[in-house]
Amino acid sequence: MQEKHLEKMRDGKGFIAALDQSGGSTPKALAAYGVSEDEYSTEEEMFDLVHEMRTRIITAPAFDSEYILGAILFEQTMDRKIEEKYTGDYLAEEKGVVPFLKVDKGLAELSNGVQKMKPIDDLDEKLERANQRGMFGTKMRSVIKEANQDGIKEVVDQQFEIGKKIIDAGLVPIIEPEVNIHSSDKEKSEEILKQEIKKHLDQLNDNELVMLKLSIPTKENLYKELIDHPQVIRVVALSGGYSRDEANAKLKKNDGLIASFSRALSENLNVNQTEDEFNAALREAVQSIYNASVNKNS
Structure with missing residues (x-):
């Protein structure tokens, strides 16, 4: 299965759906979907509601492997079921979509212009469960807010240090040092980031493969060298707070860069939509993001 997933991620046409909001970002995701905080009173109820939202997205006809290569899941989503199958199995077997798991525990305080990841003290156990649940890879996010050489180096060093452990566990890490838009x-910041990432890529062995998730660069095609690097399966872009139209327009200008959008994917979806309305809104989002990922100007 991993070889099949690898081939799809490397050669397939489409984008990655980011369905991994967790903890503090879950109320925002629900609010954007039309579910206000007064509609749930416990964390358990909140996560039940967000799983209902994700299930509705994943089971919709528009959520299809013709357009979507992979999906990034929150840990609770991985451990829950859709139509009696664990979410990763449902994605792979029913949808033909490659599953990934978000493994980070959020961001540390700002230091040297960056926010590194908080310690992931249960990483080994999490990776073991990811393998049991059929995940192909993982994702972990840091944030860069200033062009601070030392801070950016620290972010990239931490990402690759943990990334090597993920590789050793038989999974593919999506390394995500987001530059704040x-x-x-x-x-x-993006120039410094590119050089720091390349240093680490050049040190990887032939069998050590990674993916990168980066903000859409200000300078068009800045990351082409990373996209073409032999140790990189794919470079994907986050929407980072841009509207879907903005993100798509910027993405189209970068050859080989594909989307891994979260808010931009779900921005027009609402809990009160009929199934036909919901499916139409999702179809429009999926097709526009697919077109921006695949149909480039060159």
């Missing part, structure tokens, strides 16, 4: 020196 509102940063005043975003372009400079």
